[in-house]
Amino acid sequence: MGVELNRLEERDGSCRVYLVMSNPSPRSYEALKLDLVLFGTDGVIARRVAVDTAPLRPTKTTVKLFDVSGLPCAGIGSVLLNDVIECRGTDVSATDCVASVQPSSRSSVAFTK
Template sequence: MPRQNPKTRRFARFRTASFFAAFVAIVAFPALAQEKQPPESTPKEGIDIELNKLEPGNNGCRAFMVMHNGTPRNFSNMQLDLVVFDPKGIIVDQLAVDMAPLAAGKTMVKVFEIAGHDCGNFGRVLLNDVLTCKAGDAAVERCIDLLVPTSRAAIGFIK
């Protein structure tokens, strides 16, 4: 067996030490990452609004919306400004839809028709604005911030 000079022995020790350090880092890092979980965030007060499905209606396309009021307020008036786009992003229609009354903690379904349009001509729906929003007799400021749109339909629902 050839004899190693002192420089070669030092390099061999360095290689072994760096391999061991890398091994420890790979094994220990996932365990450290799992220990530090971010604190659970408190649920945000809001109104979930889901575009559940679209189907052919009498004069156009019928839309089904499922809303859940996660706020302590009873909404007596809520009118949404919705804009419908085709698959290419061109505006097809704009409509005002009344979603009230909506009681605190209540889940409800609202159905409305988008007259004169085939459901297959839609690419997405935009929650453009909230035209009116009242809890009892008092106007609710920044009502659109309370709304959280989602979609189970074949098209998106965004704000």
């Protein structure tokens, strides 16, 4: 499953983050919560957030977005997919979720695991 950091957008002192979720498999996900750590441009942890990206339908690409309050987009240097907090779906185990999530970035901010 692909999780792409597609865009960062300033929104009233917050940063809106757009994720493109690509689920090419026949599995559906009723729960998929990601543990993300945002690092500042200096490499110091700026914020840790839990992002609920479910539901994800089989063989479907979806856009999910969330706001990070009090953190300007220009202050984000990289994003780490630290873990998968919750994962439930058709023929899915938590171990499968961690292994199958492939982060990528289309923005200037790196997204890794």
